[in-house]
Amino acid sequence: MDASLVRFLQRPVMIILGTVDPAARPEIGRGVGVSVTPDARGVELLVSGWQWPATIANIRATGRAAATFSRPSDYETYQVKGRASLRAAAEAEAAIARAYCRDTLAALMDLGVAPGLVEHWQATRDLVVVSLIPDAVFVQTPGPRAGQRLGGMT
């Protein structure tokens, strides 16, 4: 993946996931953590299977997902689309999710967001790892470049 995108994903960003069920009905879920794989070819997203069961079921059925990452301070946003697979989270990944929840809470509180508002989506129960190998990355930051494809993808 593009080096600037890898750097972007290392700071607190909001994560939403789009999937589609076998009847072509779209579904929404949220992520509670992201890490870039060591070879920088993919990302691993942490999702609560308890809070977003339909998202997990769709990935299991279709093997596709779209993830949008947005930085709350300036709305810089990217959407990654690609092949997705699942595995159960281990303690190392649970630790990443806890750190993510802490860092995004701090970032959002810094923007004046009340902590109670954040708690609703920061569920880490039945944590699942969604491995996403991108086919394409799109800029979605509001502005002239919105919708453009980010280069350097396989």
Place this chain on the structure above:
Amino acid sequence: MIRLSDLDTCFEGVIPAVIATAGADAEPNISYLSHVVRVDDDHIALSNQFFGKTAENLRRNPCATILLVDGRTGAQFRLETLFAHSRTEGPLFDLVAAQLAASSAQVGMGLPMRLKGVDVFRVLSITATPTLAPDADAPPPAVDLPGFARAAEAIGAAPDVAAAYDAALDAATTLIGADGAMVLMRDHPRDALVAVLGRGYDQGGAGADVPFGEGVIGLAASMNHVMRVGDLGRVRRLGAAIEASREPEDRSRRIQLPGLAGALSQMAVPLRAGSELVGVLFLESRRRLAFGRHEEAAAVILARLLATAVRLAEGRSAAPSRARTPSAPVPADSRIIRVRCHAYDDSVFVDDAYMIKGVAGRILAYLIQRHLTEQRDEFTNREIRLAPALRLPGYRDNLETRLILLRRRLEEKSAPIRLVSAGRGRIRLVLDGRPELSGDILGDRPA
């Protein structure tokens, strides 16, 4: 079963909503939404600022899943929807345009992107997303109707314009829960508003200008629509930067609009008499999402009552012909009050301090001039209204309101010149010294 009408605080534009669609190849697409509006019990509308992919997907597959977030509690709701149709004009389009403008003002962006269209979706189902968060506090109680009836009486029975304003500001703070409230009048013939009276502010601000289209107040006037913002958290730092760079009033001749420190919610309601915009009623609160649909409805009623009461009171302020009470003799050794007038903006400075400009400036200059030439302190509203030099456009000009503004401004500046009421339809000039006029003298100019 959850209904759309249960989700009012999801439509405040505080926390972005999310939309997921599916492409022809069943490829998912997911993006944030800036604004969602409830149309009726079964439909919602989204501003069409989509990235091309979402729009393209919806043409092929009308299924969209939308996640709404309650701006008060943070609770999430999943809506299963079908794309129904687009609108590029009409009442719904205008409503969404107005709300977009308000939320742009909320994040300090000034005028928003042009709205291309509004997309309407039919809602098939609503489900609450499971959560581990504790239950939220109960929502604040609805507006107290018996109290509101008493407020309506107080406004309607007010003996004069000032009393009507006071009663309305009382209601705004005690019944609608505003920590700060303000009345601004339309300053004909300019497209601008001028602050008249405020409640709950540390600083004064009578005479402060707000151009149409600027901020929540100016947008309420230019769009002739209620403007509501529920979470100003992010704008405050911007505001602080602007505050720091402010020019002194005596140089800029601009009075600063008072602001409520720590305000998180604002609501600006057009004041309309008949169908004519006469001003704006503005409310602020330190609570997030303090003004919901019910508070908006209450403020709209209040604004209508106030505008009507003021229009009636302005019309009946006819007093006997000119007052002839001679002024109290001023001791010869009393201090001189230097009053300087500038014709190009009708600004008036008293002892080098900027007081006011525009119509109120002309009125102040006129009163001092008449005092000097006719040795009297008392004036009737009627003679002011008819004075050719003031070039007032008649009763629709809200003379009483302008006098209240001027009186308040002189008090806020602790000026050595004050205006006090001298009974119905009369005012008295109170001077702590002998005025000396300089600059452009008003009376002899052609009207």
